[in-house]
Amino acid sequence: MTKIKLSTKRLTPGLYIKLDCPWNSHPFLSGSFQIQNQLQIDALQSLTIKYVFFFPEKSNATPLPPNFNQEEDKNDNDSEIDKIKALWSEKTQRIEEQKRYSRNLKKYKNYCEQSLSVVRAIHLKMANQGQQALTDATELIVSINEILDSNKSIILQLMEKGEKGDEYYNHVFHVTILSLILGKSLALSAPQLIQLGLGALFHDLGLSKIPSKIVNNNPKITQAEKNYLKLHVRYAIAMINDIPNIPVAVTEIVSQHHEYLDGSGYPQRLKGKEINFLSQIVSVADEFDTLCNPADKYVNRPPYQALAYLYKNRSEQLNKKVIGLLIKELGVYPPGSVVLLSNEKYALVINPAEGNILQPDVLIYDPSIPKNEAPIISLSKEKLKIEKVILATKLPEKIQEYLNLNSSVSYYFENNGGG
Numbered sequence: 001m002t003k004i005k006l007s008t009k010r011l012t013p014g015l016y017i018k019l020d021c022p023w024n025s026h027p028f029l030s031g032s033f034q035i036q037n038q039l040q041i042d043a044l045q046s047l048t049i050k051y052v053f054f055f056p057e058k059s060n061a062t063p064l065p066p067n068f069n070q071e072e073d074k075n076d077n078d079s080e081i082d083k084i085k086a087l088w089s090e091k092t093q094r095i096e097e098q099k100r101y102s103r104n105l106k107k108y109k110n111y112c113e114q115s116l117s118v119v120r121a122i123h124l125k126m127a128n129q130g131q132q133a134l135t136d137a138t139e140l141i142v143s144i145n146e147i148l149d150s151n152k153s154i155i156l157q158l159m160e161k162g163e164k165g166d167e168y169y170n171h172v173f174h175v176t177i178l179s180l181i182l183g184k185s186l187a188l189s190a191p192q193l194i195q196l197g198l199g200a201l202f203h204d205l206g207l208s209k210i211p212s213k214i215v216n217n218n219p220k221i222t223q224a225e226k227n228y229l230k231l232h233v234r235y236a237i238a239m240i241n242d243i244p245n246i247p248v249a250v251t252e253i254v255s256q257h258h259e260y261l262d263g264s265g266y267p268q269r270l271k272g273k274e275i276n277f278l279s280q281i282v283s284v285a286d287e288f289d290t291l292c293n294p295a296d297k298y299v300n301r302p303p304y305q306a307l308a309y310l311y312k313n314r315s316e317q318l319n320k321k322v323i324g325l326l327i328k329e330l331g332v333y334p335p336g337s338v339v340l341l342s343n344e345k346y347a348l349v350i351n352p353a354e355g356n357i358l359q360p361d362v363l364i365y366d367p368s369i370p371k372n373e374a375p376i377i378s379l380s381k382e383k384l385k386i387e388k389v390i391l392a393t394k395l396p397e398k399i400q401e402y403l404n405l406n407s408s409v410s411y412y413f414e415n416n417g418g419g
Helices: 038-045 074-125 130-157 167-185 190-202 205-209 223-230 232-240 248-256 277-292 303-313 320-330 397-402
Strands: 004-007 016-018 032-034 051-054 338-341 346-353 356-364 376-378 386-390
Touching: 038 074, 074 130, 074 167, 074 376, 130 167, 130 190, 130 346, 167 190, 167 277, 167 320, 190 248, 190 277, 205 232, 223 232, 232 248, 248 277, 277 303, 277 320, 303 320, 320 346, 338 356, 346 376
Parallel strands: none
Antiparallel strands: 004 051, 016 032, 016 051, 338 346, 338 386, 346 356, 356 376
């Protein structure tokens, strides 16, 4: 690609440029970008640098001619200075935002690991300490609800598939988190959120009674084994019925999470409003996580494909409104997704953008920027688009390290199968 050294006096909007100076010596979020407006030119010309590198193939304008006379409006000089200061201020704020993000990522990674241990302990107690398991589960749901109020995106990033043998506990933890996110979006009451969370946490209890070779061998199991697998609902109901005072809604979620609105589900082939609405929420969360992390690792879908599949193919069976809310809450590119941008840079999705699910906030890989200062940017504001989703394991180690992928999750980008 052609790169031309160009005087800052010849800059005009539309040029794609790269700055030949340290990242902390200019007010821009990146050292290479397409010039959008005169303010950016004024900021560049206020720096000590006299030249930039210009890329003709990536530009949609041509430089001003040499010795072009630019008339300076002295009356607006103070205004321009204030605007340039605002650029510096925004850059500082973005850096601080990234530092807070890194601190919270570490903090809540520990929280998720501890919560997963609690999930494991709760399920083990169900065999002979049902009442204590219910108490512990309720406390966990309250804790997750509080965390999600202000840290939803980070918690989503920290949902991981986990080590071999932990798939079940990770699955119920994921479904619980996703169900509670949906419940909050639906403005459910505090008691309803508790019931929803408990139902999600206990929905697959009966799988402990099914041989693992059947549970983990989908979709290769025989029809007889499929029928046996369906018994996990009955086994789960028997287990929770032994717990005094367990809410009826929790029992219904456990018994109905495989029922479908069109009557094609099991075990009772319920239809429409016969199915508890809380159970309909858990069903969507359950199906989504199963698509992303199926028993057969070679048929998984990345989250953006799983969301599209649910919306296009399962709207007759699952609650379409709830599927739509899941897409709204996660974004088309959920937090933790690794993407390639229209400027050919890799980025990690941090937050779904309000009102624009196609252009989330991202952390961009840019080796010219110190890792601990890399700003979180809004794609819509920077006029960038996502070209495609990338498997993180296919990226060089230095990029994975820069984007904190080892501290983030495998849930969104470690699966190597196709949909």
